[in-house]
Amino acid sequence: MLNYRQLHYFWSVARTGSIARASEQLNLTPQTISGQLSLLEAHLGVALFRKAGRQLELTEAGRRALPYAERIFQTGAELEALLRHQPAEQPVLFRVGVADVVPKSIVYRLLEPTMALAEPLRITCREDKLERLLADLAIQRLDLVISDSPMPSHLDIKGISHKLGExxxxxxxxxxxxxxxxxxxxxxxxxxxxxxxxxxxxxxxxxxxxxxxxxxxxxxxxxxxxxxxxxxxxxxxxxxxxxxxxxxxxxxxxxxxxxxxxxxxxxESFHAISVERRTHHPAIVALSEGARRDLFHHTAP
Structure with missing residues (x-):
């Protein structure tokens, strides 16, 4: 796996044109940077720099690598700025997949209690065929799938069905x-x-x-x-x-x-399918309790 600290040293040397100037910016000894660059080149199997008098210049491999390093560390800086300037109270993301056969009015009535939670919530809903939604649930792109059937037994996908009502x-x-x-x-x-x-x-x-x-x-x-x-x-x-x-x-x-x-x-019965037997997400808890209390007369234990 690529060592991103070593890549950062490469990026700094490429920008400054010398190990000495890069060492001043990074507050490291030239020997440390030189040694780490050698390890990076050994790992990649290519030379990234060659000497040009007292300066270093990029090899062809180095020139190809530099734009990627630029994008990596630019993205890293953007991520750091984003996380450092988050509002004090972040909404909880609730990602819901809805099987296309489920009536929209049922979906709204099921999700309505989640909007009354004291904790700020942002709901994203995606409608699709059940099997595609369950595939996204398995890789945690969704928190919950609402369906008119329980988890199909023939699918090799991890999922637990919670009957909401009938x-x-x-x-x-x-x-x-x-x-x-x-x-x-x-x-x-x-x-x-x-x-x-x-x-x-x-x-x-x-x-x-x-x-x-x-x-x-x-x-x-x-x-x-x-x-x-x-x-x-x-x-x-x-x-x-x-x-x-x-x-x-x-x-x-x-x-x-x-x-x-x-x-x-x-x-008709309606089911919430999640990856956990016991639900801890506050929105899933609110949805389940609201369905059994307000929407359906017959519920499963």
């Missing part, structure tokens, strides 16, 4: 479509356009199975990985759409739609 699903329709439905729920869905979560969602197969069990035959006109996009289509009247019953009021209010029915026979 709820049924509600069915929503724009006012004009809701008025056109005939008969009791769920029979009124037969022949009607419906929008459902995509195949990556846990609820997808459960919902289709429930339609069969209820002998309901709707027209599936759209499947969506992105819940917000599905809700936007539903708001326009493109079809009846589903959302977790835990956020039924928010969905109705936000999109101006009506809840035409709900069922607990098709349930």
């Amino acid at each position: 709820c049924g699903i509600g069915f929503f329709a724009a006012p004009a479509l809701a008025a056109a439905l005939e008969g009791p729920f769920p029979a009124c869905l037969t022949g009607q356009p419906v929008l459902i979560p995509g195949a990556d969602s846990v609820v997808h197969k459960r919902l289709l199975r429930w339609f069969d069990e209820q002998q309901v035959q709707p027209r599936v006109v759209g499947e969506f990985d992105d819940s917000a996009l599905m809700q936007a289509f539903g708001q326009s009247g493109a079809g009846v759409f589903v959302a977790p019953s835990a956020i039924a009021e928010e969905v109705s209010r936000q999109y101006g739609v009506q809840c035409i029915g709900q069922t607990d026979a098709v349930s």
